[in-house]
Amino acid sequence: MKITNKLVEEHGLKLEEYSKIKELLDREPNLLELGIFSAMWNEHCSYKSSKFHLKNLYTKNKNVIQGPGENAGVIDIGDGDAIVFKIESHNHPSFIEPYQGAATGVGGILRDVFTMGARPIALLNSIHFGSPENKKTRNLLHGVVSGIGGYGNCIGIPTVAGETKFNSTYNENILVNAMAVGHAKKDKIFYSKAKGIGKSVVYVGSKTGRDGIHGASMASAEFDENSEEKKPTVQVGDPFTEKLLMEACLELMKDNSIISIQDMGAAGLTSSSVEMAFKGDLGIELNLDKVPCREEGMSPYEMMLSESQERMLIILEKDKEDFAKKIFDKWDLDFVVIGKTTNTKKITLNYKQKIVADIPIDALSSKAPQYQRKWNKIKLSEKKINIKDLKKIKFEDSFLRIFSSSNQSNKNWITEQYDQMVMGDTIQRSGGDAAVIKIHNKDKAIAVTVDSSAKYSKSHPKTGGKQIVCESWRNLISVGAKPIAITNCLNFGNPENPEIMGEFAESILGIKEACEYLNYPVVSGNVSFYNGTNKKNIYPTPVIGGVGLVSKPIKKVNHILKGEENPVLIVGKTFGHLDQSTFFEEIYSINEGPPPEVNLLNEKNNGEFILYLIKSNLIKSAHDISAGGLIVALAEMCVGSNYGIKIEKPKRLSNIFEYFYGEDQGRYLIEIEKKNLEKVEKLSKKNNIFQEIIGFTQKNTFELKGELKINIKDLFNINNKWYYNY
Amino acid sequence: MNSSVIVFPGSNCDRDIAVALEKLQFKNRMVWHKDSDLPKSDLIVIPGGFSYGDYLRSGAIAAKSNIINEVIKAANHGCLILGVCNGFQILIETGLLKGALLRNKNLKFLSKDVFVKVVKNDNKFCKKYKSGQIIKLNIAHNEGNYFINSENLKKLEDKNLIAFKYCNQKGEINEGSNPNGSLNNIAGIFNENKNILGMMPHPERMVDKTISSEDGINLFSSLLG
Numbered sequence: 001m002k003i004t005n006k007l008v009e010e011h012g013l014k015l016e017e018y019s020k021i022k023e024l025l026d027r028e029p030n031l032l033e034l035g036i037f038s039a040m041w042n043e044h045c046s047y048k049s050s051k052f053h054l055k056n057l058y059t060k061n062k063n064v065i066q067g068p069g070e071n072a073g074v075i076d077i078g079d080g081d082a083i084v085f086k087i088e089s090h091n092h093p094s095f096i097e098p099y100q101g102a103a104t105g106v107g108g109i110l111r112d113v114f115t116m117g118a119r120p121i122a123l124l125n126s127i128h129f130g131s132p133e134n135k136k137t138r139n140l141l142h143g144v145v146s147g148i149g150g151y152g153n154c155i156g157i158p159t160v161a162g163e164t165k166f167n168s169t170y171n172e173n174i175l176v177n178a179m180a181v182g183h184a185k186k187d188k189i190f191y192s193k194a195k196g197i198g199k200s201v202v203y204v205g206s207k208t209g210r211d212g213i214h215g216a217s218m219a220s221a222e223f224d225e226n227s228e229e230k231k232p233t234v235q236v237g238d239p240f241t242e243k244l245l246m247e248a249c250l251e252l253m254k255d256n257s258i259i260s261i262q263d264m265g266a267a268g269l270t271s272s273s274v275e276m277a278f279k280g281d282l283g284i285e286l287n288l289d290k291v292p293c294r295e296e297g298m299s300p301y302e303m304m305l306s307e308s309q310e311r312m313l314i315i316l317e318k319d320k321e322d323f324a325k326k327i328f329d330k331w332d333l334d335f336v337v338i339g340k341t342t343n344t345k346k347i348t349l350n351y352k353q354k355i356v357a358d359i360p361i362d363a364l365s366s367k368a369p370q371y372q373r374k375w376n377k378i379k380l381s382e383k384k385i386n387i388k389d390l391k392k393i394k395f396e397d398s399f400l401r402i403f404s405s406s407n408q409s410n411k412n413w414i415t416e417q418y419d420q421m422v423m424g425d426t427i428q429r430s431g432g433d434a435a436v437i438k439i440h441n442k443d444k445a446i447a448v449t450v451d452s453s454a455k456y457s458k459s460h461p462k463t464g465g466k467q468i469v470c471e472s473w474r475n476l477i478s479v480g481a482k483p484i485a486i487t488n489c490l491n492f493g494n495p496e497n498p499e500i501m502g503e504f505a506e507s508i509l510g511i512k513e514a515c516e517y518l519n520y521p522v523v524s525g526n527v528s529f530y531n532g533t534n535k536k537n538i539y540p541t542p543v544i545g546g547v548g549l550v551s552k553p554i555k556k557v558n559h560i561l562k563g564e565e566n567p568v569l570i571v572g573k574t575f576g577h578l579d580q581s582t583f584f585e586e587i588y589s590i591n592e593g594p595p596p597e598v599n600l601l602n603e604k605n606n607g608e609f610i611l612y613l614i615k616s617n618l619i620k621s622a623h624d625i626s627a628g629g630l631i632v633a634l635a636e637m638c639v640g641s642n643y644g645i646k647i648e649k650p651k652r653l654s655n656i657f658e659y660f661y662g663e664d665q666g667r668y669l670i671e672i673e674k675k676n677l678e679k680v681e682k683l684s685k686k687n688n689i690f691q692e693i694i695g696f697t698q699k700n701t702f703e704l705k706g707e708l709k710i711n712i713k714d715l716f717n718i719n720n721k722w723y724y725n726y
Numbered sequence: 727m728n729s730s731v732i733v734f735p736g737s738n739c740d741r742d743i744a745v746a747l748e749k750l751q752f753k754n755r756m757v758w759h760k761d762s763d764l765p766k767s768d769l770i771v772i773p774g775g776f777s778y779g780d781y782l783r784s785g786a787i788a789a790k791s792n793i794i795n796e797v798i799k800a801a802n803h804g805c806l807i808l809g810v811c812n813g814f815q816i817l818i819e820t821g822l823l824k825g826a827l828l829r830n831k832n833l834k835f836l837s838k839d840v841f842v843k844v845v846k847n848d849n850k851f852c853k854k855y856k857s858g859q860i861i862k863l864n865i866a867h868n869e870g871n872y873f874i875n876s877e878n879l880k881k882l883e884d885k886n887l888i889a890f891k892y893c894n895q896k897g898e899i900n901e902g903s904n905p906n907g908s909l910n911n912i913a914g915i916f917n918e919n920k921n922i923l924g925m926m927p928h929p930e931r932m933v934d935k936t937i938s939s940e941d942g943i944n945l946f947s948s949l950l951g
Binding site: 146153331419422426 | 735736738739741742745746758760774775776778779780781834835836837838864866868928930931933934936937938
């Protein structure tokens with residue numbers, strides 16, 4: 001078949017990229033080879049626009065066993081234990097087919113984690129939808145939530161935390177980011193790097209079907225009105241098979257028979273085999289006649305580009321084939337030797353006794369195009385809005401509107417569709433600042449959270465990047481965990497647009513600055529570009545997944561008020577920053593001005609102070625103050641509690657809306673016992689921490705003197721009704 | 727006490743059950759679904775999960791498996807059998823327990839803590855609880871909406887074969903405290919000999935104070951004899 005310009009473009013390649021392919025091969029590729037290049041050179045697999053900037057991230061410290069570049073990141077949590085985790089996007093497929101898109105997003109990220117020898121112990125997700133009024137939103141929300149639940153519930157890994165947000169920026173391009181966290185022995189981590197020549201390359205798991213062909217290329221282009229036609233490129237998930245595959249792999253990993261292992265994710269058999277050979281500086285030869293196929297008559301092109309789920313590629317030690325096959329037989333999974341490692345540094349594909357593709361590995365990897373795209377700096381906007389110039393509203397009315405809004409509502413409707421308790425180690429479930437999962441059979445736990453703040457990032461990407469790292473850090477601190485490391489999912493628009501590239505570059509600088517200051521490195525991640533439809537790009541949405549350690553003895557801390565007449569303190573200074581706040585957005589539909597400033601020194605000091613108080617048993621409950629400001633955070637502490645709070649207006653109050661809705665950073669609320677008040681005040685003075693009493697807990701009522709008084713049962717209903725009515 | 731936990735492909739609460747049993751000093755064995763020999767057991771547990779992917783219908787394929795024949799034999803000889811969640815669904819599919827488990831009333835997977843009332847403690851599974859005791863357990867299922875025809879329902883009631891009923895914190899059994907639409911708020915039932923218990927809530931998820939609570943522990947300790 002003659003490779004025409006049209007064919008090149010259909011493969012998502014630019015004509016100059018095609019010239020480079022011919023140069024690297026020193027000939028024209030055939031159709032199969034073109035397909036392989038397109039799969040490896042697309043944005044999703046090659047990181048061609050992002051690599052240059054990703055280098056800036058802070059990725060190493062003494063806790064990092066494996067940073068970015070592997071299937072997942074690995075951190076050391078002491079006692080020979082390691083935590084393996086990563087977040088990944090499945091935005092494009094989920095918009096086209098929400099249930100399967102979200103389900104296979106979960107499946108894919110789980111494979112990334114158990115490929116490395118870890119048993120997955122927690123799932124998290126960050127999902128962003130268009131405005132609730134948008135016709136598509138309801139269907140997408142229902143589909144995505146049941147897809148996430150459908151996969152996690154069946155495979156039996158608890159879905160313990162997440163965030164769900166609505167904004168019209170996602171009307172035509174939703175975000176579905178899934179994160180998986182696993183536990184491994186520090187000295188039993190498996191990598192994708194091939195070693196040795198003539199070793200068996202083994203295909204295990206499901207059969208290869210015609211689903212998901214060119215999925216990665218789809219994820220590397222913008223949508224248009226014909227996106228619906230892309231449905232066949234979405235993969236179909238089978239969590240039951242993945243459960244079998246996971247158990248079989250973990251069983252085999254107890255032995256020393258695996259040299260390297262790689263899951264077949266985006267670009268399936270192509271990227272997994274190239275990746276293993278590239279990392280090992282070797283070649284790989286596959287016999288495609290051996291590939292287990294779901295349908296008869298599948299072509300090499302289809303086999304190499306299929307994104308059928310629940311498949312793995314393993315390179316085995318010599319003579320271990322029979323031993324390994326027994327394990328996969330037990331689990332009723334395919335196990336076929338389909339090739340071997342070679343010293344040719346090429347990928348060579350044989351089919352029906354003919355060589356059907358023969359490509360140097362480096363042409364597909366290190367020599368793939370890299371772009372330093374043009375990017376524009378983004379200015380911090382000057383403050384424009386003065387609350388005094390806006391139409392007056394009663395405080396109570398504003399609170400009721402915000403606390404029952406789509407974005408501030410309780411997410412019980414969602415989390416009740418996820419099994420949060422399976423595996424029996426979930427200490428703190430969804431709904432708090434972070435979830436807490438016990439390390440099985442040990443007296444320690446990890447805390448996990450996932451966060452984003454697209455509005456801040458849109459206004460000033462660098463501050464937004466910094467802020468979201470800090471929020472992740474605060475959420476872990478609030479449950480008594482020492483933050484260890486993060487994974488990031490960078491969701492952006494079209495990188496060929498210098499404005500978007502500017503958002504990306506500056507976000508990374510912000511993330512880097514905060515990570516470095518807090519010694520909170522990035523160990524894994526994913527970039528998702530081209531989130532937009534018909535040239536309309538989404539808000540820059542970096543999503544941060546954080547992991548922290550709750551060391552022994554485990555102290556259970558959450559945000560729910562625990563007693564009566566306990567003082568509630570606000571730690572950190574309140575300035576009343578309303579630009580980019582939930583209050584301005586929900587009440588006045590204003591989205592202007594700069595995001596709140598991030599002061600890393602205060603963040604660090606305040607966080608360490610809270611952690612110290614928790615360790616010293618001085619805290620009954622703790623909560624991070626974030627979107628919605630002080631009043632929303634206080635109300636959240638009452639939802640699900642038997643106690644409310646009587647809030648006192650501070651004496652130096654200049655404006656009630658600024659004080660209670662301002663989104664100043666670095667703040668926490670803590671409930672302590674009266675008898676410890678003096679002690680805590682002394683400690684904060686000694687450590688130079690700003691704190692003030694905001695009120696005292698009381699039975700049944702949430703109250704701000706002279707402004708609002710609500711029974712906590714009603715408060716619960718106000719906070720819960722939105723989803724159930726939607 | 728010797729216990730066996732049956733492991734089907736797709737079982738996912740097998741480890742959790744084993745942890746609970748071992749905590750109470752049961753001598754526990756995991757039994758793979760392809761085995762046709764069942765170790766001598768005083769208690770057999772069929773755990774939760776998605777056996778064989780729950781394709782066709784929840785529990786339907788497991789009810790035709792190799793090992794289940796052995797379980798049925800043991801049950802007919804009076805061995806104690808506990809089926810939790812998917813285990814309950816499997817016991818229904820084998821016919822060892824009567825009735826059916828339909829899709830939840832709201833047609834969604836439902837995972838939350840619920841209160842259940844221990845109806846009576848005059849049986850081997852509940853004797854460490856008080857009759858009428860209210861305990862908090864966790865549910866997580868898609869098909870837990872118990873149904874039985876009126877004739878058989880009368881039998882269950884007359885013969886005192888309802889083990890647990892969903893209720894609220896105060897013990898009230900009504901529509902508001904029924905999470906999934908189950909007939910008469912039924913959360914668990916016995917066979918006529920009361921050596922088989924099937925229940926949707928997960929007692930094994932409530933056996934550790936550091937993690938959740940200990941409300942489920944008495945079910946296992948009751949069985950110790």
